[in-house]
Amino acid sequence: MLLDGTTAHVDFGQGVLRDVNVSLVEAKVGEYVLVHAGYAIQVLEEKEALETLSLWNEVLDAAGE
């Protein structure tokens, strides 16, 4: 993701690149954003994603006990 004023160059994966308006979020270059109809509406938290997965593992481990 490359920032240029209110516009960022966002990599949607698999080679899809599009300019996205990032006025509604506080995003930094390199972060993941949730894009809705051409506008970033939230920044994704990698730390939270990993915590969610570890929480799932805890829940599932408890099942085996």
Add this chain to the structure above:
Amino acid sequence: MAQNMKFRNPELAHSIAEKIKTVTPKKGQVKFCHVCVTHEWTITHFGLRSLLPENVEVIAGPGCPVCIVPAAEIDEAVQLAQKGVVITCFGDVLRVPGSQSSLLEAKAAGADVRIVYAVSDAVEMAKQEPTKQFVFHAVGFETTAPITALEALGDLPKNFSFLVSHRLIPPAMELLLGVGDLQIDGFIAPGHVSAIIGLKPYELFTRVYRMPTVVAGFEPNDVLMALYMLLKQVSENDAKLENEYSRVVKPEGNPKALEMMKKAFTVTAGNWRGIGRLPDSALQLRESLKPYDAREKFDVHVKEGRDINFGCECHLVIIGKIKPKECPLFMKACTPAKPVGACMVSSEGTCRVWAKNVAAQA
């Protein structure tokens, strides 16, 4: 995010499904409702209902912002188009039936109706063609409304205005709780609406209605985990607000987006197709932004329209009272190629999702 495949890992899904069994009541039906068609897509596409115990049901509430736009507001767009205004909208809006005509039919009859991917594309068109009037038909829930707000508060050309059809999700959820024979045991709250509004608006459901509520993401394992969390609450006779989608949804939501919405809109009563008038459920542009309100600018006000075509049961599908296949028209008179009702028109409609993911598999 190298870990992201775990959110749709099939083995993990089966483990969660096993775990779900341990907290499912042995007797009686349990019914949960989601209000986002992307959840319905995930559930049908990945066949999640087949992983659930027989007494656990998940129904789809009013989660399609295009489907619930009343015919009267499509009629307003069509009238504007017939006056020579260029109507811009998202692709889904094009075929939604009005009382007499959809925007697509108006376009076929010669009106200038254009599909855009983003509002900014429409604004750009207006700048390029200053001799024409442009209107963007702004449809969507809280995920889309801040974008309209941002543009409305920005530097708009004089030949641009909005036909606002935005609606708010929490009032629709509250309505479902009043539908006596629906008897919902918990909500799967919509992840991307929540990314904007945060958790606070749902406190009403847990506090006043004692309704277990879990905000969920859109990967299959997100939805399964949310169902596990809901069933656990039910088994413990609890009613809490939980956030399964913390990687996107923050408790406070998106303050910048909320601020924009507050600056641009006032909340008012609004009609929902197939549902009726809900208090405090619609947005309209503030007095200071009236020059950008197409209804005022072109004096177009349609009070009533014909929302439901004969035989169509969209109004029951929208509130989750019946499944698409229980409608007599589903995949017979009403198909994606020739839709009768709004639920089949939009790719976000429950009937359309079922046509693609359920009817196709049957």
